[in-house]
Amino acid sequence: MDELKKNTPRLSKLKKENPFGTPDKYFDDFSARLKIKLEAEKKIIPIKQNLIIRFLKPAIGIAASFAIIFLLANLPIKNFLSQKVANSSVETEFSEADYLRAMEGIDENSVYSLIEETDEGIEFSDEDLLSYASANTSEYELFMDLNNN
Amino acid sequence: MDNDDRGLIADLKQENKRDLAFNTLVIKYQERLYWHIRKIVLSHEDADDILQNTFIKVWKNIGNFREESSLYTWLYRIATNESLTYINSNKRKSFVQMNDTSEFLMNNLVSDPYFEGDEIQLKLQEAILQLPEKQRLVFNMKYFDAMKYDEISEVLGTSVGALKASYHHASKKIEEFFKNID
Numbered sequence: 001m002d003e004l005k006k007n008t009p010r011l012s013k014l015k016k017e018n019p020f021g022t023p024d025k026y027f028d029d030f031s032a033r034l035k036i037k038l039e040a041e042k043k044i045i046p047i048k049q050n051l052i053i054r055f056l057k058p059a060i061g062i063a064a065s066f067a068i069i070f071l072l073a074n075l076p077i078k079n080f081l082s083q084k085v086a087n088s089s090v091e092t093e094f095s096e097a098d099y100l101r102a103m104e105g106i107d108e109n110s111v112y113s114l115i116e117e118t119d120e121g122i123e124f125s126d127e128d129l130l131s132y133a134s135a136n137t138s139e140y141e142l143f144m145d146l147n148n149n
Numbered sequence: 150m151d152n153d154d155r156g157l158i159a160d161l162k163q164e165n166k167r168d169l170a171f172n173t174l175v176i177k178y179q180e181r182l183y184w185h186i187r188k189i190v191l192s193h194e195d196a197d198d199i200l201q202n203t204f205i206k207v208w209k210n211i212g213n214f215r216e217e218s219s220l221y222t223w224l225y226r227i228a229t230n231e232s233l234t235y236i237n238s239n240k241r242k243s244f245v246q247m248n249d250t251s252e253f254l255m256n257n258l259v260s261d262p263y264f265e266g267d268e269i270q271l272k273l274q275e276a277i278l279q280l281p282e283k284q285r286l287v288f289n290m291k292y293f294d295a296m297k298y299d300e301i302s303e304v305l306g307t308s309v310g311a312l313k314a315s316y317h318h319a320s321k322k323i324e325e326f327f328k329n330i331d
Contacts, residue, residue, distance in 0.1 A: 008324040019266025020187050031175045
């Protein structure tokens with residue numbers, strides 16, 4: 001710092017006086033004036049919030065009217081469609097009485113023939129078996145099977 | 150932070166004590182902040198406006214003050230930012246085309262009825278106005294307010310080393326200015 005003083009002799013010679021002044025009793029009145037400004041500021045904040053609502057009001061109104069129109073149009077359509085779907089389901093519904101009536105119509109022989117008609121007529125050659133086994137089973141599994149048997 | 154300020158902040162954050170505490174804060178800090186602002190903007194009228202804006206900002210933001218720095222530093226920081234913002238916005242609004250901030254501020258100073266300095270003081274202000282913004286702030290805080298580098302560092306968010314260098318450069322430039330007018 002001393003070195004700086006040596007290097008700035010003209011600046012160091014100057015008196016460190018405050019060259020600025022204020023009006024009389026400026027600091028005595030300041031807090032009272034600030035209070036007035038602050039009160040005004042407090043009122044501005046809710047007004048600003050109201051302004052945002054006022055700005056958004058038309059958009060909110062349009063959105064609400066679209067929602068009402070949608071609901072008004074949608075409700076009758078929904079009711080009409082659900083009624084139609086209900087009617088069509090009545091037509092296709094298969095009651096238990098209908099099922100029993102259908103079962104009574106089938107004779108015993110047809111039922112037995114359906115049950116026994118499983119693997120009859122299907123024959124496998126040795127080659128088919130060999131190719132199936134080689135495609136689906138590993139050598140290790142075959143070896144383990146042979147050992148178990 | 151001193152205990153008075155801690156109590157003041159606690160009161161400012163309570164709705165029922167807020168008005169009284171704020172009044173105490175204003176009375177305690179108004180003069181120090183005013184002189185800090187006045188040295189940046191030079192005219193009394195502008196300094197008055199900025200001081201009011203500073204306190205209104207403090208009122209609005211006291212809830213966000215995290216007490217990581219001292220109240221005094223926080224207030225100084227707000228006052229500094231408000232002053233620089235004010236200068237920049239008014240320079241743009243000015244009818245006369247200003248080449249730079251120093252020209253705008255010199256006009257402010259010359260037209261201010263509350264400048265009471267002599268010719269040498271006016272020259273010193275002119276010399277300070279030739280400095281870049283940061284150097285000007287550092288010079289004012291160190292030369293006139295005799296603030297410690299640590300405090301200036303907290304206000305301006307600059308390292309102490311950089312502040313010392315800034316003050317050194319600023320002093321040399323002002324010395325050079327006086328040398329040239331001799």
